[in-house]
Amino acid sequence: MLEKGRISALQMEFMMVPTIIATGVLSIPSIAGRFARHDMWMTPIIGSLIGFFTVYIAWKLHQLFPRQTPIQYSEQIVGKVIGRLFSLFLVFFYIHDTGLIIRQYSDFITGNVMLETPAVVFSIGILIVSALAVRGGIEVIARSAVICTTLFLCTSVALIFLIKDLDVSYMLPILENGPLPVIKGGFVHNAWFSEFFLLAFIFPFLNSQNKGLKSGMKATLYVMLLLLVVNFFVLTLLGVSSVNQFYPVFSIVRAITVLGFFENFEIIITASWVLGNFVKVSVFLYVASLGLAQLLRLSDYRLIVFPLCLLLILLSYWDIPNIVVLVDYMTKVQPFYFLLVQTVLPLFLLFIALARKKRSESG
């Protein structure tokens, strides 16, 4: 076993919620709104279905192969060659995805808060802290995630100060163009909700094995509710025009004033969002480095964390030229690509595993 740590199911929930919403909360209201217009507030409900489904697949696979990660059991399911190819693909997918997250993060900060500091400084900063957490093992990630997530979600209470400005009439008419735009809007959530397949890498390290499914479902539900609230606020404050902005949440946070004295809250919210993003990057980096170490049959995954970080910095700049391409990628490529890798392929794995199990039982 590369990882000796054990975490509790509740800690896993604390890890997973920011892992999904940290970047999701930035872009989802904008890109979901492009399809669903004034019905975008309900899109997370549709989108979360894939989340629940992915959690269930990860859980079923984990039940068939307890205490193993997908890298380990894919070989047992589809044979050595195809299994290792699949693992290689999965690991590279997560490395690539981590690079994208880093890029989104540093683009957001340099584009909105720290306008004159080069983006690479922030990429290096978040990667160093995440790498330190990953080197501490899953226990350290989980324990720091508990505090970081709490602080991250606490600041979202500031949204209360916006209630006086809400205009619910922006939501009307409900379902004007039928359900299809909502389903389309829900589909872009797939990129985020299918990331719940990360649970397949975390389930093996739970200390009470039977609580995994329930906690995974709970985490999906929390993510759905949070996105629902955020979409609701964005829609009722900005109306349909929110789709023209890259970061509509940032715009509504800017509008917060307290007692007419405290204004321009966005930096504090951004700072707390960094906490959530740290959890996200740590979980992804952990999965990428653990997966790579298991794929290469290394004796310790801690060795490759820092080298991987170097690669990630390069990858985050090499892949995407600018934010327009990034948003385009998130709208048109990600929902299909992420769904394919993290939900459809594992589903095939599950089918093959179940069929094999049945055949060995009958034969």
Next chain:
Amino acid sequence: MIRIRRQPLKRKVKNEKASQLSSSQDIPLSNNLEENIKYFTSIYQESEDVIFRSFVVDQTAAAIIYIEGLSDTQKLDEQVLVTLLDKSFHEQDFLRSVKNQLPISNIKTITTFSDCIDAIGNGNPILLFDGFEEAFSLGLVKFEKRSIEEPQAETSIRGPREGFTESLGVNTSLLRRIIKDPALKMKSVHVGKYTKTKVVISYIEGVVDQTLIKEIENRLNRIKIDGVLESGYIEQFIEDNPYSPFPQVLYTERPDVVSANLLEGRAVLMIEGTPFSLIAPVSFFSLFQSQEDYYERFWIGTFIRSLRFLFLAIALFLPSIYVAITTFHQEMVPTNLLISIASARESVPFPAIVEGLMMELVFEALREAGIRLPKQVGSAVSIVGALVIGQAAVQAGIVAAPMVIVVSITGIASFMVPRYSIGLAIRLIRFPIIILGGSLGLIGIILALILIIIHLSTLRSFGIPYLSPINTLQKQPMKDTLIRSPLWKMGTRPHLTGEYNAVREDTNLHPGPNKGSE
């Protein structure tokens, strides 16, 4: 990661030599008094304070050896010598009849030179007779010690006023006076080649996890050092992570704090020669618990505790947040405030980060100077200090008035921490945070916060996670971390490691009228 393997060869040779030296002294006493005395005089040559007194008891030559000032000479003269010289003893069973007639309660028979040397060093006079291979160590230890006073470093308004002293016997007795049950155990270990300092491991049997005691004993036995002068020496040798700025062992000089921790299943190390006892294992949150949280009503305890955590955040982050906001995020400051800050900073030649670091350094220097200086000079320091980081500095245009306020608030906030050792850690890590805040703004401060969280999550104190129970999410012990719930609600002890005696009190202790008749 390539690790250079250290060659253990050299060290081994040294260790062998050391063990040879100590084992050579472990030879039995001879039955010839002359020979024994010769041996002791050779050991204690050029030691004027060691007193040899030879005399004859009932035709048997005898000698008493002790160190002046460590033993009760009056009792030795009036009780031991008088008895020995006046009375006559049984010839066949000489030693036993001597032992029976000496008016001392604590007499031990010892047979080796090393035991004799230990006894003399501890202040027990030894009594040797010609023709016997045994000696008596007489329990007549008496040395000058400080009387029990109110602890200087941990005062409290409500609560016992007794504090530990430098004498180990007094400290253990103070503890025994609070916890009378025989389950209170005191094991002793000697540490230090020259100081031979006695370290007492104290715990309550049945409440503490026995593996913890074994672990502590192992760690203590590993210490091979020439001397132990203070509990800090022990602390730094038994820590889990020696590079961390955070204390992983709590120290206190209050018997009530020690007892409370014993009752929660922790172990306490009491060290000879210092009023400070060490408590292990501890978590980050036990460093923010003060004894008075429990003595006062729980609302007050909860309020003061949350205040402490608020001021912990202020002590850590306020100067860096000020630097970050004035350097990067001016738009965050409300306009009126911004104008007054800007006008105050107008004449200041330094950037905010330099100003902040400078002021914090001066403040730390003043604080340190105030502690070390003799009391007569201390007042001069405070007068000069008030000028340096006060009005004069502002008028001279070297620092801005807001910075002075920030530094003062930070100073007050860092005094809010009830345990001095964690306060030191906060003072230390404040400086890197100012630098990060000055270079990366609030994002840098958040990165620093994440680093602190990661470090604290990695840290363990004798096996328990340092940030437990908050980030291990145990429900029961959380009642005594950020808040202090009512005593009648804290029914279970915190679960540290391993064996666990959960029940601390009866359920249904909720007080109220007509409860007694039920």
